[in-house]
Amino acid sequence: MVELLDRSPRSVGELGARVGMDTGTITPLVKRLEQSGLVTRQRDTHDERRVLVNLTPEGAALREGVWAVPKQIITACKITDAQAEELRAILDSMGQSAEV
16 A cells, blocks of 8 residues: 555556565455455556556545554654664565565
8 A cells, every 4th residue: 555655556566566576466465455445456558468556535545644654653662763764774674685
């Protein structure tokens, strides 16, 4: 959802690449979001092999709540913004090393 809140529509493949999942893994997640009424899926009119995922108004309405989460985490953990950035970099590097 965060990737879609940042920019949509996006293809399933693009979403998967952004979050480090293959299309076989992300497709069921997108289908559940669709069943929940948060996104729509539609074939790309220019390339029917691609499925585009777009936010519904209900999905877009989650934007403010989602963007508030990082600040709430920083407050709850009692860390500075700089420490949060450092932690994010460490977690990102851990995720990248796990893919190897």
